[in-house]
Each structure stands twice: as C-alpha cells, then as structure tokens.
Amino acid sequence: MKTLLIDMDSVICDLMTEWHSRYNQEYDDTLSVQDLKCWNSEKYVKDECGTKIYDYLDEPGIFIKLEPLPHAIEVLSRLHEKHEILIVTTSRTYAYTEKEKWVEKHLPFIGKRNLIFTHRKEMIRGDILFDDAPHNLTAFQHTGRTAIAMDYPYNREVDVERVSNWLEFEGWLEAYEKGEYL
DSSP states (O other), rough: EEEOOOOOOOTOOOOOHHHHHHHHHHTOOOOOOGOOSOOOOGGOOOOOTTTGGGGGGGSTTTTTTOOOOTTHHHHHHHHHSSEEEEEEEOOTTHHHHHHHHHHHHHHHHTGGGGEEOSOOGOOOOOSSSEEEEHHHHHHHHHTTTTTEOOGGGGTTTTEEEEESSSSHHHHHHHHTTTTTTT
C-alpha cells in the first residue's frame, strides 16, 4: 500500500474556472488556464489588476463552491480501497474552513482528518505526489520520490510524468505499480 499525496486545487477540484471567472467578470477579460505559461498569474492579467488577481482567493465562498474535476471522486474512491490517501493543499484566509467542508461533502471516504495544509509538501511522508504547482513538483522530486503533474501549460517546464485527467492518473498509477514507470 502506497501513500498518495494529492493536491486539491486544480487537481481534485476546478479552481481555475471559478477564479478566472471572477477576474474576467470584473475586468472584462477572457483569461483561461490555457493562457498561463508560468505559475505567476499576475503576468497574464490586465495591468490594472496585477497582483490583485490573488485577492479573489481571499473571497469567502470561492473554495466551497468549486466543482470536482471529471472522474476525480470516482477514481479517488477506487484508489482509497488500495492506498492511503492524504490531501495536501495550501490555503489563504477563509479557505481552511471551506476546504474542510468541501472534503467532507465530496470526499467523505477520505475525510478531513486526512487533509493537510502545508506550503512544504515535500516534508510530508508519502510515496507519490500528484500536484500541479511547479515548485511542489520540483521540491518533491528532489527528495528522490515520485511526483506526477496534472498537466497544465504553467507546469510544463518541470520534468516529471504528467497526465491530463483522473482516468489517465489511475492508469499511470497501475502501470507504475507494475514497474513500468521507474
């Protein structure tokens, strides 16, 4: 049984659509995740917004209403039968409580007791990290453990295995366990 460390935002749930929707509505823009070629979102917004793009992440209600990514819940349910799963995420202001409630609602079989808030995911004991943030993927990989990316334009410079959806992740994990990805 492996311990899987699974990121929440943009891996389990769709943060980017809600986040960018709030920005696009206020600034009459068309920002999407496909526009982000690096982690620093402020580089892709209108000048008058700049780093205020991150203020949307502090708004009450943003995290609690996020939708799970396609197949995330069903795949996690199957993986939970065979593996220890820890949800590792970072947070700002209101998001701590909202993320706990989100897990209780969508992932009761994992539960909030397996939710870890940290900016240093490489410090958490686990065999595999499934994440989207370039700095998390790189730091985890530097520990000699396996990191796999949910593929987005902003993390493509990181040299790790990558998948574009949850069904691909499940297939990758099965192949990895057979020794096909080492």
